[in-house]
Amino acid sequence: MADKPDVGEITSFNKAKLKKIEKQEKNSLLTKETIEQEKRSEISKNLRLEDSPTPPHPTPPNTVISETPL
Template sequence: MSDKPDVTEVTTFDKTKLKKTETQEKNPLPTKEVIEQEKAESS
């Protein structure tokens, strides 16, 4: 028995069966302008 996992299923996997999904950023990072504006407001 080897230490490596069995990857035969991965190599034979059919990618065409997957559904296409749109990824949406749930917590987008602020832009440089937003950060500068917040710094100016707080000081």
């Protein structure tokens, strides 16, 4: 039947032909020092943005600003 997969190649597969490799574990967790450094960087970036002479984007004309929730 066409609905069932062909497992003929799987049963005759030779694992001995596979290359042997050495695993290298990756530590994706950040260290406490890295987290603190990123926090300082974000704070510094936010302070620079606040001090920038560029004003925030103005509200376009014909825009109604409602203080009541929709």
